[in-house]
Amino acid sequence: MELQTARQIIDTLSQGVDPVTGETMPADSPYNEPAVIRALFTVSHALEGKLARMQRAQPRNAGKPWVTDEDAQLVAAHREGKDVKQMAEQMGRTPFAVESRLVKMGLLPPRPGMRMMAPTAAA
Numbered sequence: 001m002e003l004q005t006a007r008q009i010i011d012t013l014s015q016g017v018d019p020v021t022g023e024t025m026p027a028d029s030p031y032n033e034p035a036v037i038r039a040l041f042t043v044s045h046a047l048e049g050k051l052a053r054m055q056r057a058q059p060r061n062a063g064k065p066w067v068t069d070e071d072a073q074l075v076a077a078h079r080e081g082k083d084v085k086q087m088a089e090q091m092g093r094t095p096f097a098v099e100s101r102l103v104k105m106g107l108l109p110p111r112p113g114m115r116m117m118a119p120t121a122a123a
Helices: 003-014 034-055 068-079 084-091 095-104
Strands: none
Touching: 003 034, 068 084, 068 095, 084 095
């Protein structure tokens, strides 16, 4: 089931309406209990945020494996003194992906708390 569809069902239930029949729920329905209504609104709000995050545009190369040419570009940009954000935009990657790759190549130290494998030799 799509998240948007699930959210519509939850929103309908939170209004005391049966999402299948469109009929108003009976007064003694659990969906008319204030705690249940608040819980449904909370879940709907959380889904709204998740949907917004999912719809953000990703850089063109996000999630793709790094190739040798990109590594050479990355090393050159790093030596030119470009910052991580500039390199990310230039290479169509996320700033985290660029930073992680530089750490993996031994060109940057890992930030505290950054979980990385041992660096490889720089190109």
